[in-house]
Amino acid sequence: MAADEDSGDAAELDFWSFVDLAKRRLADEYGFRHQLATELLLTLNRAANIVTYDLEASVHRPRGRSWSGFRLLFVTWLAGPLEAKKAAELTGMSRAAVSNLAKTQVADGLLERMPAERDGRSVLLSLTERGRQEMVELFAEQNEREYEWATVLTEAEQRILVMLLDKLVTNRDQFDVRGRN
């Protein structure tokens, strides 16, 4: 029995061999049946975390920014001016998170916030001139890094991956997915 098949010796495990160990033990010792589902979601979570961390560490944090801050600026850059609640929908953040991030970015001079014309409850977010310039520079770097990641896969593989991820999350009517807001 190989060393890493024995749970007493985790020293040689890496993520991939841990996933194999997890599948085996969940089925053999605990009777859980949906091994491929577990592997799928472990891998999805891991891949997204690795990529996001890399983008944040190599592009955003050196500029004193954060990944979340970038995402808010990104949707405001391309779809703005827009209501804060719409920004929350497009980024997938809660309204409170958008409110807090926007506060920081208004103070930093990258965003501006205006009362909406027809709804006294709403605010509209838009980039300042400085925010637009910053996004052009920042996204130049981000896009190159995105390209480095993506071209690990062939173009056909990239398209298939996008299609499968789309399918995974758009067929949510099949069951009651818990969403934000």
Next chain:
Amino acid sequence: MAADEDSGDAAELDFWSFVDLAKRRLADEYGFRHQLATELLLTLNRAANIVTYDLEASVHRPRGRSWSGFRLLFVTWLAGPLEAKKAAELTGMSRAAVSNLAKTQVADGLLERMPAERDGRSVLLSLTERGRQEMVELFAEQNEREYEWATVLTEAEQRILVMLLDKLVTNRDQFDVRGRN
């Protein structure tokens, strides 16, 4: 020109039409060339966030737990006893994050922490009996929910998705990925 091709009117955008708008404007107005790469990473990030949030909201938070707490218990359950640094590697968290989460879970009676035998710097993490029981119950629910997500795709599609995600993040030698620790 359709309403949602005009950036002044974000009201009708959803995530998918936003991605289309983003690709178009990044190419046409700003000259950024790697549209498929942007789409890929936007979709990856979004899919992982949707799934993770749903699992946390429907399985973990009702039990007073968190997604991150679950992930630490999960690797300790299946690969433990193990060093805290190995738990950090397998979960993809920083060592500080593992230290902080473990502190809470030791206090909750789910984990225990022992000095390692041969290295005075290390601690070994393992589940308590109560922690093991909790993981069996919790994972029963988690695994059913994972299955509901996964079976949105056919089994062949699930395998392809896992394979593509694996490939995306294991071919990291091609460039200097920024990782944790």
Next chain:
DNA sequence: CAGAGTTAGTAAATGTATTAACTATATGAG
């Protein structure tokens, strides 16, 4: 028109995540 119910944004409380700084321990070169 009044009032009940809903919605938008914000603040507060709480938990998670990071890095830097620190202490303690281990390792290896000279």
Next chain:
DNA sequence: CTCATATAGTTAATACATTTACTAACTCTG
């Protein structure tokens, strides 16, 4: 054997994320 360097874990500071509670504004029904 000494000492420089590296490593493991923890703590603190800071930023991000959530939900809850609240206020203000909007909508719809009777």
